[in-house]
Every structure is written in C-alpha cells, then in structure tokens.
Amino acid sequence: METVELDGLRIAYQRVGQGPPLVLFHGVGEDSRIWRPQLEGLSDDFTVFAWDAPGCGASDDPVPDFSAEELGAVTAGFLRAAVPEKPHLLGLSWGSMVALELFRGYPGLPASLVLASAYAGWAGSLPPEEVERRYAQVLAEIDQPPETFVAEWLPSLFTDKADPAVVAEVSGIMADVRPAGMRALLSASGRADYRPVLPTIDIPTLLLYGADDQRSPLNVAHELHRQIPGSRLSVIPDVGHLAHMEAPDAFNTEVRNFLHGIAAG
Template sequence: MPPSRHHVQHLTVHGHQRAFVQVGQGPVLLLLHGLGCDHTTWSPVIDGLAEHYTVIAPDLLGHGLSDKPRADYSVGGYANGVRDLLTVLGIDKVTVVGHSFGGGVAMQFAYQFPERTERMILVASGGLGPEVTPAIRAITTPGFQQAMGLLTLPGVRHVGTAGLRTLAALPTAATRDLGEVADIYDSFKDPRARAAIRHVVSAVVDWKGQIVTMADRAYLTEAMPMCVVWGRDDLVIPVRHARNAAALAPKARVEIIARSGHFPHKDHPERFVEVVHDFVRDTRPATYSRARWRRLLKNGPTSPAGSVAQVVPLAAADAGA
C-alpha cells in the first residue's frame, strides 16, 4: 500500500499487533477501511476531518501494517477487535465511518455496541444488497491462493500494477478506481494477506453475492443518526444500494456524489469532509437506552410508510465543480 502520510502507532491486543493513526482533537471519528485496503485509503480526508475531530483510522487485522494471523475474520470478530482497540485507547463513544467492507463492520459495531456508537456513516458500503463485482466473488473460488501466488511474482506484479495505474489515469468512469485496485493487487504479494482476505470474503460473500445484510436489522437505526455516501459511477457495489439504504432506513441521509466511483472520499475529499462535518454538526449523538433498544427488538420492523429518506445530490459535483 502507499506510504502513510501520518504517524502510525501500534498496540498489541489479544497478542496481535494493531496499527492505527490518531490525529486531531474533539469528538471521535472512527474510520474503517475496505477490503484489501488500509488506513491510507483515508489519507486525502484525515487532515480535513482532524480540524474538527479526533480521527482514529486503524488497519484492520489482516490488512496493512497490522498482524495477519490465522484468526476470526468475520464482521462480528472485526467489530469486537475495534471495540477492544478503542477500549485500550480510553475511547468510549465514536461516530463510526465505514467504507465498503468497513461499512459492514461499522454496521455490526453499531449493532453490537449501540452504547458506544453516536452516529453511523456508510460509504459505498457492503451489506445493503447482494450484488458485488465478480472480482470479489472470485476470491472465494478454489485455487485463488495459488493463482494469485503466480500473479504476484515480482515481474508479473510490476507489469500488472503499472498497467492498472496507466488505465486509472484515463478520463473514463470505467477505469477510475483501478489505481486503488493496483494497490490492493500489490498487497497480495504477502501470502498472509492473501489468506486473510480470502477468510474475510468467504465470511461475507458466496457465489450468489453478499451474504451479510442489514435488511433484517435496519429498523434499529431509528435510534441512531445514519448517513450514506455513494459514488454515482461505483462499479464495485452499485449505487442503487444507496437507494436500498433509503428504503431500509427512511430517516437516513443519503448523499450521491457525481463523477465518483467506489472511493468517493478519494475522488472528492473536500466535499466528503464537508458532508461528514455537516452531518455530525446537524445531528444529535445517539443516546443508548436499554429500554428503548428492548422495545425496538420486541416490536421488530414497522412499515416505513409516510417516512422519506433525505436524499441529497451533490449539486457542486453535478455542476462540474
């Protein structure tokens, strides 16, 4: 992955080293990266967010500079690991921001630990529909480890990553995200990283697509402010999943960013910071009530009739800014 622009710290939790960046002061934003990425995916927005917040951006276990053991790589396991890291850091409550697979972890964290979650921001998130790019489904197929071992041999890998980055420079929506794909491809040179990623994907994706979904628990977001951010040209997880979020959680705010792919925080970092800041500023942090949580669980989902999600297109981006 690209060199970090920020000081990386390390803590050992449950015998495994966890890498993370901590920058800024104020209310805490927890930034959770996507599959095969690390904290550097947030580099374009960390400094802007740190002007108002304490930003915690970890490398999830099996990614980046964190250890890559044979371990629990389920979304529940990741939520537990994030909780434990925050506990060691002395942080009680956060607004959790999750990108792609990290969005699934963010949803699980909010579900498992509502008393520690003030808000939830999902960025091109998994868990909002079954569709996913075939490239991710391929990771679960037999022979992935062996094939990727050959494709990441030094000469082959260098040619492959150079080709992907060349395509990423083309002015087309179809190739916009290939620079990030090149970084992920390069990280697969480490067999421990390949094994970890395969465990992660196997836990959330099968041949039909995504397994893990928030659909059956979306009604719980009634007790928690939620914002969904998506790139209109996302080819990894379709932008229509943002509309799924609006249907599942009618009180959520939905932001669709034009001329943006699967990484809207990298395509339009200044606007992304503005969206996050506006959302945090305009919403009250959730206050956990065991009685209310019990009531929601007991009553289950109710019809969203009469409720409409606040869908906010980014006018500046649409206008060519």
C-alpha cells in the same frame, strides 16, 4: 502508527487531530493509507482514527476462518482500547460491513454512522449470482501476486475522469495486500447479510455514495436509505466507488456537515 493488542492480535492505527473522535474503516485490499485525504482534511475538527483492519497493513493476521462475530469483537475491543469517547464511525465499502457488524453486536458503542459506498453485506445488497461471482473472484485471487489482479480492479473503483496520480496511489496501497488477510476477511464477510440490522439502527446515519459507483450502485444506496430509519442519503456527482479519493473535498464536506449537524442538534 500506534498499536493496541487484543487477545494477542496487534491492531495498528493512525491518529491525528483534535476534537470529537471519528473512526475510519477501510475497504478490503486496503489499509489506513487509503484515508490520506480524510486524515489531512478532517483532523482540524475531529480526532481521526484510521485502523489497519486485522490482516491488513501493519496489523496482525487473524485466523483463516475468522468469523463475523470475531470481527465485531475485535472492532469493539479496538474502540474501547484506542478511542477515549463514544465515536462517530465511517465505514467505506467493506468497512461499512465492519460498522454494521459492530452495531449488530454492540449498538451502544457508536455515536453515529457514515456508510460510504456501502452494502448491507454483499448478500444483503446484490443478486445471489453476483455475490458468488465476487466471492469466487476474490478466492481465486488470494494466492496470486497482487500485480496480476490489482489493475483489473481499478476501473470498477474510479471513473475515467479520476486523477491518474490518485489511481496510482490506490494501486500502490492495494499492491501490499496479504493473502492471509484476504482469506480471513472473505471468511468473515464474503456472504454477509445485514438486512436484519438496518431497521434497528437508531443513531444518526449518513449514506454517502458516488453517483457513478459501479460496485455499489445507487439502487443499493436507495434500498439502505429506505431500510435505515431517519437516514440521510447524499450522492456526490461524477465519481465512483472510492469517492473519498476521487472527490475528497466534496466527501469531507458531506461528512463534516453531517457531524456538525449532529453536534448542533
């Protein structure tokens, strides 16, 4: 792991490969280890950066009342400090909100966006009652031992056809979640609504979803596709929310083809 310090907040990240920079933003309850198949599979064509978000992995915990604007500022600071060129950004699930918050405040920083299993924020993509259910669920789980709730999350992240070894790998990563990190990220993003940002996105954007995603279903994907000008939607069959883990070869191929298409463009 490498680190950068941003106003006293240490951010850890992995960096592998050579080529144009591709920065990966993981979901809530995860850290950079969730990107193992991409760190291995895309580093032949790209310099792949995978951060541990504030409050996750080896990164420091931010303040409990962390705001969306502070998250965007930390993300921009990380890109400026760690990434030498204008990067492509890949945000997964909650990481898609990181990418959208970054674009909202700093639209000149990214070269392109890949939004995987994405939302326009929970409040921007889900019915109000579902937003409140999810918010209350995470709030109730924050101070519980992870072994009491991680197993309950897994069926919503994978299909029943997923490799048990991969499910176990993800379970082990999520078991390391920290209460302070969850509290801060819920504060920053739990009721986020990025619908106003979507029509302003003027860089190449790929929307990448699993066909059987329970947490961010295809109606969410189609609405983002409708709202983001010129976006491309790709759906990987027979996989769920963590499509990058359940079907890494197909996921990596979609990302690689999209980014090569930009370069050739």
